[in-house]
Amino acid sequence: MVLFSLTATHADLNLETVARLSKGASAVAAGNVHPPVLPPASGGMAQAAVEPLQSLNGAVVLSTCNRFEVYAEAVTDHGIDAAREELLAGIAAQSGLDRGTVDQALTVRRGSDVARHLFAVGAGLDSAVVGEREIAGQVRRALINAQETGTASPGLVRLFQAASRTAKDVGTRTALGSRGLSIVSVALELATDLSETRDWPSARVVLFGTGAYAGATMALLRERGCTDVSVFSGSGRATDFVTARGGTALDGDSLSSAIAQADVLIGCSGSDRQVSAAELAEVRGEDPKPLVVIDLALSRDFDPAVDELDGVELLTLESVRLAAPEETAESLAEATRIVDGAAHDFEAERRSRSVDTAIVALRKHTMSVLDAEMERVRARHGCTAAAEEVEFALRRMVKQLLHTPMVRGRELAAAGLQEQYVNAIEALYGIDVVEPAAPAVAADNCPVDHRARDLTA
Incomplete structure (x- = not known):
């Protein structure tokens, strides 16, 4: 590996x-x-x-x-x-x-x-x-x-x-x-700070996207008491999304009206099409209400120029990064120690696994040679006591012969030379060292929706 x-x-x-x-x-x-x-x-x-x-x-x-x-x-x-x-x-x-x-x-x-x-x-x-x-x-x-x-x-x-x-x-x-903390939670806190009187339970929100961040955003909006959430998806998945999480699905005909009445727009779709400043200005009309636009899409759901419109405040991933609270040195140090220790253990296990796989391959190869030889002995002399004594002696000899290569293999692995050891085994004995298959991973009860492959789909 x-x-x-x-x-x-x-x-x-x-x-x-x-x-x-x-x-x-x-x-x-x-x-x-x-x-x-x-x-x-x-x-x-x-x-x-x-x-x-x-x-x-x-x-x-x-x-x-x-x-x-x-x-x-x-x-x-x-x-x-x-x-x-x-x-x-x-x-x-x-x-x-x-x-x-x-x-x-x-x-x-x-x-x-x-x-x-x-x-x-x-x-x-x-x-x-x-x-x-x-x-x-x-x-x-x-x-x-x-x-x-x-x-x-x-x-x-x-x-x-x-x-x-x-x-x-x-x-x-x-x-x-x-x-x-999360990118979404910090973004919502920023939106709250922009309007100290913002009342999430009465806020009207339009959410763009149905991927993981959209799911996380919906969950956090619910925690804040926000129930008036409309969802639009260019891929047509809005109906399935709101069926599972609540809210109102929008289509191309109802989107403009929802935006005009919205207090907050949240972009999580990352689609190829951006909402331009001109489009947003036209939808909002001549006497628009204050609007917060939160753009969490990597490729941006909104043209940055919307920030120049009267009454519009734009929050982006960069805004979130700058506003994210700093963690205490103690928490970071402990987390770093855990990560470093896990990485060290993984590397040690990786080295050991590559050597163990080679040892197993060598043992199987040697034992197959021994079994073939014993078949010839039995074919010639039958299952006699003498044949059993020969087999016992040969198996003990093979174990002794394998002891040094096994010990040496683990010593080389500890020194980071497992690759050379595996190559030597393959070259000397003409066998292929193949790693065993790993078990499949199943989704667990993660609080974030991961059913969409694109995190901003």
Whole structure:
């Protein structure tokens, strides 16, 4: 298992570039994994065949409102550079960005840094709002999506499962979990501050989108007593969304009227079409009421120029990042210790697993040779006492012969040389060391809705 990652986040890039990189994110993994994409685990329709990369065993894409990350497993350690180059070419093709821009935008991590970064991301330590709740569910959903499309290798399954466990540990063992902060909650607090007299129970809200952030937004609006929520989705999923969560579904004919009466507009769809300042001004009329526009979509649901309209206050992901409260040094230090310890344990387990798999393969190979030889002995002499004594002696000898390679393998793994050990086993004995399959991941009772694959769909 040779892991590496390509990451781009709000901390290093403007959100427009992150949004461009995220375009066609699922196709990046589906078209670049060897062997070719498998049928979905859910039994649905398989994806069309795509020419796969020969240098990748698997890939998982994590695409959220402020990050685009690809976690991949290369076939060999020497194949990482080739896999990276072909992945970058695929991202450039899907995003429409030139190859040089993509190369500069994405940070490459290898080895233990891969787990350390993903665990920090899942625990909310790398978020615009430190300790946010949604990201742990997004990490879990990224793995489920990859499994459904057949791009999640066993090594990546174990990596993402460990990230989910680490996120739970941080949530239960530090104050970060008790804060209940999220991008959505901070945005709603900002909206409240813009109008000190805002009364959420009487507010009229129009919500754009039906993805994970829309689900989280609806839940938090309910907590604040807001019941007048209308939902619009360009993809036509508004009716199903409100059936499950309440609210009123809008279509193209009823949208304008709802906007004209709204106190708050919240964008979570990330569609290709933005609401322009001119469109919003026309809908609001000549004597418009005060309006707060919260744009949480990575690719922006509203033209930034709406902020220039009279009576309109625009809040964006950048506004949320700047307004997010700072966590105490004690909570961050404890969370960091948990993440560092989990990453260290994962790396140690990864090394041990690769050696254990090689040892099992060597043992099976040796025992098969022994069994074949004993079959010849029995065929010649029958099941006699002498034959049993020969078999007992041979099996004891084989165990003694395997003892040193097993001990040496674990010593090499502890020194980070497990790859050389596996290569030596394969070269000397002519056997293939294949990692066992990892168990599938099932969705749990995460408070965030993850049924839509695009977090801002």
